[in-house]
Amino acid sequence: MEKERDEQGFMDFAQATGDKILSMKNPLVVHHYDCDGLSSGSIIALALTSKGVPFKMKVVKRLAEKEIEEIRAENSGEIVFSDIGSGQIKLVNVLPLETDIVIIDHHPAPEKPNENIRMCNPHDFGVDGNIELSAGSTAFYCFKHLESREILQLGIVGAVGDLQDYSKTGFIGLNRKMVEWGSEKEFVFVSKDLKFFGRVTRPLIQFLTYSTEPFLPGLSGDEKACALFLRDNDIPVKKGEQWISYTDLNVFQRKKLIGALVEYGKSRNLTDEVLEELVGDTYLFLQEPEKSEMRDATEFSTLLNSCGRHDKADLGVAVCLRKPGALEEAEKLLSEHRKMIRFGIAFAQKNTMDVGPFYFLDARGHIPDVVIGIVAGAFFNSGVVERNKPIIAFSYDETKQTKISGRASRALIEKGLDLGEVMRKAGEAAGGLGGGHSIAAGCTIASTREAENVFLKKARQIIEVQLQLLSKVL
Template sequence: MQKLLGAGEPDFFERCREVGDTILSLDNPLVMGHYDADGLSATALVANALKLKGRAFEVRTIKRVDDKLLSSIPAERNVVFVDLGSGQADLVEKYFPKAIIIDHHPPSAQTGLLQANPHAFGYDGATEASAASTAYFCFKHLDNPRIVELGIVGAVGDMQDQEGLRGLNAIMLGDSVESGVVLRTRDLRMFGRVSRPLVWFLAYCDEPFLPGLTNNDKACALFLHKHGISLKEDGKWVRYYDLPPARRKELQTALINYCNEHGVSAEATASMIGDVYIFLKEPDGTELRDAYEFSTLLNACGRHGKPELGISVCLGEAGAYESAHEVLLEHRRAIRSGIFFARKHAFDAGAFYFLDGRGEIPDTVIGTVAGAYFNSGLVERNKPILAFSNDEEGNTKVSSRGCKALIEKGLDLGEVMRKAGAEVGGVGGGHNVAAGCSFKPSAENERLFLKKAKEVIEVQLQLR
């Protein structure tokens, strides 16, 4: 809920419009955004707005805002930060006092910068607005379908749809449904609804992990045959959305019964059904048709060193989708491999589950793997998961994931990562439900980091 404002103060929507209009007035702005799905969606949304208005611009994707980055940019450039910057606003202002920020992370300091940030208006940037949905409100007046789609893609990519889109996200969704751009429906939330043949739709499912079906094509084919569902029609593989609504409902029921019979947790089973968002103006049978699959496509590009390709997809550039689809296949293979490694090697460390993926799981997917394992139904979600990997600079990268129930009990992984990171001279932060850190590798640093993380989590969850 928006906080009470003083007389004459702009509300969130007025501030967003001011930010949007100011960006559209800039001469050849440099738009810099984060490389994850929400960051790419938001950055591409800003780029689309500038493109619609015929404005020249430059786009760059970045991992962090620091002195090294800021000092490398000519001081006379007009700069726009997207999905980052609020946490380093004082540093940004030092280099670029006229910079503009669109972000949903908590601001670290009061500055004179022009910012669109839900936290400044009493909204929760972890659950009610992503960077892309914030950017949507900056440019919604342009009345463009792709801007609407990217706002939703970013929110879904930031996992703000776990119980349906809420807060500012819900307002955005209402606009999109009313305009005929988006269809919202209750359905299976598994990846591949739109783009995969039914056998692979089931065989590649890892949230939740389906015992006996996941990674077993033959068993999936037999399961479908048992329930009277054809694998092919007129020589073509049948996808989930090719099925009539009644048959989709039957498959949903069959999968839920299967999960109940094979020991999948009630929570994981219930999470299989929820709101899904179909983009009615996008090509059928492609990842662009479904918000979750679109966000996964962008995440794959960002995590595999090709964030600009993801932005090209969003801008509709020729050949970009086909190239991104190949990256997505590589991404899904890496995640599947990582999850099977996690099944064998993750363990209960008391205050948290721990997965050491160094040398086995790339840092580009360690967070996704940790989240997928945590949500797979293979473990009880009564404590968060922390996972280690090695980043490109040889540092130890930590990814952590929690869930709503833990947040309600007091868990704040952003605080855990900040405090544990500070203990070893590292840099950490993020949201309460998902956060990360990096630090110089050594046995002593690892011991101190995990010890401090354990202490903070135990205090937050009142375990001590």
């Protein structure tokens, strides 16, 4: 039964949760390793630091029995989980009852927490954490009363990293209210603009050359063709001897470039849906240095994702906390991260198969598990394939188990698709563990033909029913 929506109740509960965390003596902050986990964990760290409260941090890729035992061994009487814990509440409930535990999360919880656990979760207040609050933006509401620019920015970055910034609408619900509050405080500048990655940091030619969402046939990957395209459309690429970025263009030049890209996309048969998504809400943090990834929410989120997914989560937190030298080190990692993604997309273009209810990419041995979900999403959104079905991709994780990632579109979700349910049920049928959000989810199973066949068969059945491709009910 769905709970009645209570936004004010959520915001009051969130602030009380933040105050509870600030009253702790020396908590252990356990956070997920992706962008939203790093953002929310760093928000908690910033809040505790502002009040002089000591703390320790621990990053996890997953929360299973092994990680719970590691957390138990820390022997901490106070634990704060962020972007993880609700979906694994059965495991968190086995921690000692005398432990003071707080969970800040946006994933649905399968059962109630023990009395020693305070869980701040939008789902408990009738607010959908899949689409309108991430862990980062939930953490923002916990500490909104501190009126911190850095906390607001990380709330936005976490939600962007968790794909809650939709092309047609931008943020919705409480995410939108967060941005409106930040805009009033002049902590963020919001505008409708071109959404390509690299708007702030990349010179214009490279900005187009490395575009992947959408993939522009004849331009993406061809630096010479991009230079000629800009020249033919009278778009400057230099100011004096300095290469300029997209954000250096004036409003008339930006409109001209967007118009030229739309016409080019039409000439290359990109769908109207893909072309409409060229432009959407963008979020600039004008107090951050120019030409810095931290100035643009999308670039900031990608930077944090690259840290987390390459076993450098501590570096991502250091960037968020403005530690000296951290940004420069993370920028080097981001460069390698983007190279891996470009290689992965090229592989996906040649090897993705249409298997009926979904597209299937078997990238085991070719694309690392740390970027397989990003590659699947980027290829899915590239305009190369019709987005009338989700994509499921296989890779190997560090233990040689099969890591599975699924990505979809908002239109498919509105038709009934829920990849979180697909991964959870198909993963369980195959003896693995899965879950996530309706639009992006993942699973890990044994690397055996039997487990993989069971997963694919079950996933097919669930997707067919969700999208009403079959009349039967599972």
